[in-house]
Amino acid sequence: MSKDRDTIVAISTPLGEGAIGIVRVSGSSAIAIARRLFRDPSGRHGRELKPWGVRYGSIVDCETGEYIDEALAVVMPAPYSFTRDDVVEFSCHGGVAVLTRVLEAVIKCGARLAEPGEFTKRAFLAGRIDLSQAEAIIDVIRAKTDSARKLALANLRGELSSRVSCIRENVLMLLAHIEASIDFPDEDIEALGTRDLTQRAQKAVSDLNELVRLGRSSRVYRDGVSVVLAGRPNVGKSSLFNTLVGKKRAIVTEVPGTTRDVIDDWTTIKGVPVRVVDTAGMRKTRDPIERLGVEAANEQAGEADLVVVVIDGSCQICDEDRDILLQMTDKPGVVAVNKCDLKTELDEAGLIPYGGGKRILRVSAKTGEGVDELEQILADLAVTEITGVSENPIMANLRQLEALENAKHSMEEATHALSTSVPPDLTAIDIHEALFWLDQITGQSASDDLMEKIFSEFCIGK
């Protein structure tokens, strides 16, 4: 099976400040690649890499021969590996910079960067794991924090399933009432009237809404908190961005293909994983291209969890600053009065009415003054975001979230249909659709359960 598989590589431990990081290579040339860049302690090529042996040695750049890091190498030949390919794992020192260089070295030898979840996908396609396991594993892998891992594990135990099952039960009952009245028209079954049906449908909509909200917020656990830098042009957002993200961004850009249209980057601030997003300056403009940029900025700002409104402290507050502050009133965050290394022209008290209660902080992206305090506040806010999501957060991956959204949409349409003159057999189409999407999460089959429900609920039969 591994014959026609190209070779993929990825850093398979979370990026961060861990002591050990693992670079995993999988595919037909994995072992050949390992032999090229692994040297044993005496400096010889890694020809002696044996299946199942753990070898101590070093990793070098196969072109320049330059030493990168010391490492342990493990070889797992096909088909006795996770992916059923030949697999080699290098355990290196955990720093982002080192791991990235090892990754690049492997890519230079002919491997390609794995897509997210591609190892799991291979394992799945090879029949090593089933779909639900695959999804849960991907979630566990992607979990960036401890609480995220706990949630992913809870998902394995079925927290999401049980919430969905409750909603499904209600929806199924609703459908059973409609279907029974259609299939047994002249038997005096005690089916619910339109008003009760509508109420049930509304209940389903609000339950789904709640679940979507909880599911969406679980994104925070998995993907970290996003912080958007907002402000009119030339107030120093980009400098602040670079200060917050530090050198790490430079490392990432060394890996080809990571350049993105949106300027954003991952970093950890005081140990909390955060995505920092830089935006185009926000101002009213007639230039259509700039306007697109501003719209994108607004959108980014809308989706972000936290905001840093950047104000130029070296000049007076202007209408554009006030507009941006007002726009961000409801979003938690900080007002950063930048350029405090320069002469302060700004009257801070004038900001307070527009700040929405945000802390106002003097910083200088240039000198680093106030940045530590800014980071502390952001970290605190991020932790509040994480822990304050709800008492019962639900871990839902994108596929599950999409299914929930679709189910919600269909139940909204059903509710609308019920409250207007749409005949019940058409309303049933929306409800069936909702059940279809709920079943995508629970893996059940509504058709069998519907029959059960109809027969258990109603006395039917001539």
Next chain:
Amino acid sequence: MCDYDVIVVGGGHAGCEAALAAARMGASVLLLTLGWESIADMPCNPSLGGPGKAQIIREIDALGGEMGRNIDHSYLQIRLLNTGKGPAVHSLRAQADKEAYQARMREVLKAQDNLKVEVSHVENVLIKREGQVKGVETREGERYRAPAVILATGTYLGGRVYIGNESYSSGPYGKPASIGLSEVLKRLGFRLARFKTGTSPRITRDSINVSKLKKQPGHILPFGFSFETHSTREDQVMCYLTYTTPRTHDIIKANLSLAPLYTGAIIGRGPRYCPSIETKIMEFPNRERHQVFLEPETRTGEIVYLGGLSTSLPLEIQREIVYSVPGLEDAEIARPGYAIDYDCLMPTEISPWLETKRVPGLFTAGQINGTSGYEEAASQGLMAGINAVLKLRGQEPFVLERSQAYIGVLIDDLVTKGTEEPYRMMTSRVEYRLTVRQDNADLRLTEKGFSLGLVPEERYEIFSKRRRQIEDELARLRTTIVSKDAATSNLLKEIGTSPVQSRTSLGDLLARPEVNYQSLAIIDKDRTELPEDVILVVEIELKYAGYIRKQMRQIERTRRLETRRIPTQTDYSQIHGLSREAQEKLSVVNPRSLGQAARISGVSPADIVALMAYLETGSHRRKHNSGDINEI
């Protein structure tokens, strides 16, 4: 040497359709029945149609079957049910004159070319050494040979009747049970299930006090079950409705020890949609009353069926029960109700074209496949007849998809999921109900019936005209832009709908709930006179276009799975990632497609993805060395 191309065993609704279909397709057919009086009999309710079943009759008719025409010629009352519940579930139901129904069917059989009917009791199925069927043998030892045999034996297989503490081997109403055939099937290795059904007491018409009953009149409609029918008869017979009383319930509770259903005498599994009155009272103790329908069995005859009072209590208790019902105080029981249990095949023994998996050439249809109901039986008979002939011709089997027909859902459910109780069609089993309606059954199926040779030329011409009219009218309405003049705005105001925006078509207007086809007559000047059944389809297609689109999307979503074929030789024990339960279930059912596999209970979405991965990675090709994955 063969005597016939196809032998059909049993002359009930399945047997009749099977024999007619095969003969109409040009095969020489022998129909063996226990007696002419058993042809197309209705041993339970004398009624056809209702939700789900009416759609099946329409489909039988659209494919060139007989049931629709036959009931249109012989009903004594017809009604349209579910009119307020949406276009997909409008359902005709007819009270049959059961004798007239049988009489006409006998005439149709007699008049059919290539078809011979003989009275005989089949006790054995003859099998070639290589395992294919080669004919049947009667109780008297007479042998008939044919390369295809269709068993449509109804409840006769190992049938046993129960009334009170008595029970005896029997088919319905004293006809002999077929013990031998049941044994033969077991010997051939078929897994059998034992199902139960029951029927109500009949009373005499003169002994009913009609003044205490609620009338249930028939309807006058512009159509019937068959697409050939365009009116209803005026001289319909009245039916009546009454209710059980607390006294009825007391009598039953006091005598449960005499009910075979509760003494453990009956082991067969009964249908939940057709419970006995004992069951209804015990399972739903809070119900104060249950409906009792009075349905005459014939137009002028003596016997009236008591729908809703199915029971197997002893005759004297049945009398007390009947007396306790208003209007029936002096009723005379003409025939008691009874329960019957019988053997049937586990339907997972059968292929989607109704051929048994164990014996090539042996087909089964109707109650023997675990279904209940005349319509369900008839549709299987039709499909078995068609497929028996296709097999003899060496052609691909005729299988209807779930998105094409109720018949497709019926057979797919049976052969995929099996059934734990007698299977009855219901509209809620049909996931694409809005696209498989009774008004468009011909649009879905008549073309197919014609190519199979079942729909005669003349009928096909009429159908083609109707299809053209529908298509033309739909196109015309969709493209005719409403002018924004005073006439239009006045009309729309009158109807109570909002004014038109720019480029609104007549079709757009029709999509509004408050607008109908007739109401637009004044502003639709190009309109030509069209038959009502054409307007009906056109109006539904336009008015519910949004929902129809939703349904089409649902169908499209599953198409990828439905069209992904699974090789018949697949060894499921060799597929990584399948649960053990899935391996077992898949091996039994041997599904044709991923879609069918997904519907097997016990096969999870994860199993399907594992199966998909197995098919995708091509490992099956290495194992089986075969690129051809078609059946037969």
